[in-house]
Amino acid sequence: MTSWLLRRLMQALMVVTVVSMIVFAGVNVIGDPVEILISPEATQIEREQIITRLGLDQPIWKQYLAFVGNALQGNLGNSFVYNEPALDLVFSRLPATLELAFCAMLLGSLIGIPLGLFCGLYPDSKLSRLIMAGSILGFSLPTFWVGIIFIIVFSVHFGWLPSGGRGETVEFLGTRWSFLTLDGLQHLILPAINLALFKISMILRLTRAGTRETLSMDFIKFARAKGLKPRRIIGVHLMKSIMIPIVTVVGLEFGSVIAFAVVTESIFAWPGMGKLIIDSIYVLDRPVIVAYLIMIAVLFVVINLLVDVLYATLDPRVRVGGAA
Amino acid sequence: MTVSADTTVVAPEPAVPPAETTFQLLMREFLSSRLAILGLVVVVIFALAAILAPWLAPQNPYDLAQLNIMDSKMPPGSESMEGYRYWLGTDGQGRDMLSGILYGLRISLIVGAGSAVLACMFGASLGLLAGYVGGRIDAFIMRVVDLHLSFPTVLIALMILAVLGTGIMNVVIAIMVVEWAYYARTVRATAMVEREKEYVQAAECLVLPRRRILFRHLLPNCMPPLIVIATMQVARAISLEATLSFLGIGVPITEPSLGLLIANGYEHVLTGEYWISITPGVALLVLIVAINLVGDRLREILNPRNRT
Numbered sequence: 001m002t003s004w005l006l007r008r009l010m011q012a013l014m015v016v017t018v019v020s021m022i023v024f025a026g027v028n029v030i031g032d033p034v035e036i037l038i039s040p041e042a043t044q045i046e047r048e049q050i051i052t053r054l055g056l057d058q059p060i061w062k063q064y065l066a067f068v069g070n071a072l073q074g075n076l077g078n079s080f081v082y083n084e085p086a087l088d089l090v091f092s093r094l095p096a097t098l099e100l101a102f103c104a105m106l107l108g109s110l111i112g113i114p115l116g117l118f119c120g121l122y123p124d125s126k127l128s129r130l131i132m133a134g135s136i137l138g139f140s141l142p143t144f145w146v147g148i149i150f151i152i153v154f155s156v157h158f159g160w161l162p163s164g165g166r167g168e169t170v171e172f173l174g175t176r177w178s179f180l181t182l183d184g185l186q187h188l189i190l191p192a193i194n195l196a197l198f199k200i201s202m203i204l205r206l207t208r209a210g211t212r213e214t215l216s217m218d219f220i221k222f223a224r225a226k227g228l229k230p231r232r233i234i235g236v237h238l239m240k241s242i243m244i245p246i247v248t249v250v251g252l253e254f255g256s257v258i259a260f261a262v263v264t265e266s267i268f269a270w271p272g273m274g275k276l277i278i279d280s281i282y283v284l285d286r287p288v289i290v291a292y293l294i295m296i297a298v299l300f301v302v303i304n305l306l307v308d309v310l311y312a313t314l315d316p317r318v319r320v321g322g323a324a
Numbered sequence: 325m326t327v328s329a330d331t332t333v334v335a336p337e338p339a340v341p342p343a344e345t346t347f348q349l350l351m352r353e354f355l356s357s358r359l360a361i362l363g364l365v366v367v368v369i370f371a372l373a374a375i376l377a378p379w380l381a382p383q384n385p386y387d388l389a390q391l392n393i394m395d396s397k398m399p400p401g402s403e404s405m406e407g408y409r410y411w412l413g414t415d416g417q418g419r420d421m422l423s424g425i426l427y428g429l430r431i432s433l434i435v436g437a438g439s440a441v442l443a444c445m446f447g448a449s450l451g452l453l454a455g456y457v458g459g460r461i462d463a464f465i466m467r468v469v470d471l472h473l474s475f476p477t478v479l480i481a482l483m484i485l486a487v488l489g490t491g492i493m494n495v496v497i498a499i500m501v502v503e504w505a506y507y508a509r510t511v512r513a514t515a516m517v518e519r520e521k522e523y524v525q526a527a528e529c530l531v532l533p534r535r536r537i538l539f540r541h542l543l544p545n546c547m548p549p550l551i552v553i554a555t556m557q558v559a560r561a562i563s564l565e566a567t568l569s570f571l572g573i574g575v576p577i578t579e580p581s582l583g584l585l586i587a588n589g590y591e592h593v594l595t596g597e598y599w600i601s602i603t604p605g606v607a608l609l610v611l612i613v614a615i616n617l618v619g620d621r622l623r624e625i626l627n628p629r630n631r632t
Binding site for chain 2: 015022023026141142143145148149151152155156163255256260263266267277278293300
């Protein structure tokens, strides 16, 4: 297990290194680093001073090492627009994105699992056919399009819910959150459902497939033969066995929810990391772009690592397979 | 097609009646589903509309001389001063939505099909190589594929476009980089099974060059799953391109695809001119669903497990 973990850690480190190289190369080779790192308002003398100070006259590998050295100290340059450290800026937007992603995942599980259970238990009923057909839509409709429809229907036409922003926030655990106020919740609900739609479809299908597969197994038949109440068979015996894959997928998908939040945040003007990166791309605020890309890469590597470790702990077969 | 020569040689006892070729059989099976026919018809109509857009469209949306700012934001079905009817309304610049959609469809389809073809060529080649050669090359390619698939598509495309900047070519490149791994994984799985078959051994005994074995012998037999995945990926590519363009990091404003048209209309949604955003959105939706219907049917008829 230790050697497996060590190798897995090495691999994770390598991915982060490769991503940092690609981002660095993208910013420094394809783009003009002077234009990227120095504000366009700088004068000629200032430019030359900054070029020497930033070491842009050095060979590229030296520059990369300097970049990594700075990055390890959490220094990825200052944002041109906000004039504060880019990494701090990205981190300051993290709670809003996490809040949205967490709510979406929660909605996905709370709606997806019961519906999936229903479809698995009564596969031939008309309602479950309808739900399954609906889940195909959930898969194939582009997120941004559904978001627009939400705004047209719920914000513009009926005027029930606000179309953008975070609403009123409350300070809790050092940052501000929306879900603790009524106004904030009203702002949260549309983007959260929008982001959750794809996940609902996925969790629904996963639960349905698991339920149908497990129902025909011996231990369920035995529980039935023992005369247990259907409620207990479904609630305890069935749920226990189908939850393992669902929990893993929910964990794995958390990362992709954060990535897809880019789209939802842009539509609903939700001030998270995703909106920040899109705004930064518009105004070419490159330090922020670099900081976001590297941070999200690290985030993903950590999530994948955690899931792998969790797998290996839960299922010893993975460890054996990994060592072979 | 030159590839069919190899397939007919290796095809074992044909399970089909001799009067019918495999292609005819597949066609008949495909056409037995009404939904699939509907999907195919819609895809063909959309493709024709895209190709013939300059002749079909009542107006050239890029020609500023043809636009009348007085006609801006007119609801669907309204008439212009010259008595011309805008069936789908006009946008903020007085552009006929129908013409805009026809031209937008063109760009969406070019990007979708173009990136799918490129990704297919790149991914399928690597997949074939990995599946056929095995060993270290296989392990390396598959490790890269696994890693690649562990990052969400939107994120990879975002990374590439953040570095490369916008433009049709850059979007095609970004989507290609996003999608090649799916082709590689699918083709590798099939190639590993096919590698063990006799016709490959026969080709090896003839000491044919490896490239010939890979592309003339192995590839034609890996086609069925490849066709299915390619169809689905075209729909995904179109959807991804629309998303990227909607975010403003996809195609440039001078060559609006459906996604960009939706984004342009989005500004007017809050003031109630909903059709500017909805009409291209409906076109996009119908296209994606139609391609998926065709893909679903193809998967059903090409999957050997579903054969009776």
